[in-house]
Structures are given as C-alpha cells and as structure tokens.
Amino acid sequence: MALPRQYRLRSPRSFSKVYRHGKRAAKRYLAIKALKNPSPDESLSSGPSSGLRFGVSISRKVHKRAVVRNRIKRQIHAALGRLLPRVSGDWWIVINVRTTATACEYNEFLRELEKLLIELEVLHGN
Template sequence: MGLPKAHRLKRRQDFSQVYQQGKRFKTAHLTLRVLRRSPSPSDASSSQPLPTRIGFSISLKVDKRAVVRNRIRRRLQAIVRQLLPFMGGSWDLLVVVHPQATQCDYLQFLQELEQLLVDAEVLHGYQRGCVL
C-alpha cells in the first residue's frame, strides 16, 4: 500500500523545483531535500494548510535490479506513512537514496529518516528519539 494520493510528489516539475531550491539534509544512506510550499492565489482563501507531499528518488546506481530498488522504496513509504500524522503541512519532501542503502534494514531507515525530518523541522514537537 503506497502513500495517499494527496501526499505524493508526482510531477517532474515539482521534483526539479524541490531538488534545485530545497534545503538539503544528509545522513549516511539518505538525503532529504525540503521546500516549503506557498498556497496558490486560488488556495489562499482557505485556512487549511496544503498537504505535505513526498517523493522518492532511487537511481540505478543504488542497484541495477528493480526488485531491490522497489523494496527500498516500499520500506521508505511505509515509514513515511507512519510519520505522516506527525508532520506539519505545506512541505514538499524529496528522499534521495544513496548506493550504500542496499545493506540497510527497516529500523535503520526509520532512524535515519526520522533524524532527517527532525533536523529539517518537519516533524512537530519531537526532539531526537523514536516517534513510533
């Protein structure tokens, strides 16, 4: 089960914008790029914050086999799904996976992604430590 559609970063233009303009936070196996979204003029009248959108970038350098890349993506999506209620709104997030990540297990991904989100101040009210 993937992310809810409202929380997916899908368009190439959005990926490029986050990659070029977003702030970068790095760990040994992951890089997180974050960009605060501003509401469009048509959405400005609404008091609801925009949903946080998340995208994943896993290149062929990580592993040539799609099975391995998809397994990593599914693990990261499961972690993000659990952390989504704790995230503030109006963010675009891009998670870039490094080639060394093929040796990581679920718990290591959880710790690194949580650390990145806390460093980027995307998670609400949590200092370093497991949210889940």
C-alpha cells in the first residue's frame, strides 16, 4: 500500500526547510528529521487540511540498484500508512534510509519508525 499523495513531501524547498529546522532522531536503519507546524505559506496548496507530510530519502550508497531502493521505499511507505492514524498535529517529516537497511524487513521498519516517531513526540506511546 502506497502512502497517499496528499501526505507526501514533494518539493526540494520543503525538504531543505525540514533539514534546517527539524529535530533529529536516528536508529540502526533510519534517521528522521521532523518539523512541527511548518509555516502555512510553505505548505502545498492541494492536500488535506492538516499539514502532515512525509518524505523518504534514499541514496545510491544504500544500494546501487534502483529496484532495491524502490522496494525499501515501498516498505517504508506501507509502514507509514499503518502509523498514519496515530499521528496527531501538523508535522513535516523526512526519513533518511541508512546503508544497513538493505538487510531490513517490513516489520523491522515498522518497529523502528514507531520508536523514532515516539522519540520525536510525533506519536504518543501506548
């Protein structure tokens, strides 16, 4: 299941704003930058009323083959789709995939994403 387009961070300007002003958390497979309540003039005109947006960044250093990189992105988008109902507030989040992620499976991505989002106070732990 792909992450709905309305929840995707697409413009390079948005990514750079998150990188400059966001809070950072990292684990073994993923590093996340999260920015709370981005200014409305920067947000995209089309989309949900909330400013919740996700972007996934994966380098060729992770794996040379695009097939592998795209599989990892699909797994992360699917994990985000499961966590989406639990996210409250307006956040812009950029997920950077680390080189160790090629050995990672969906359940590990889901667990690690959940832990990182709780650490950044995007999700509230249960």
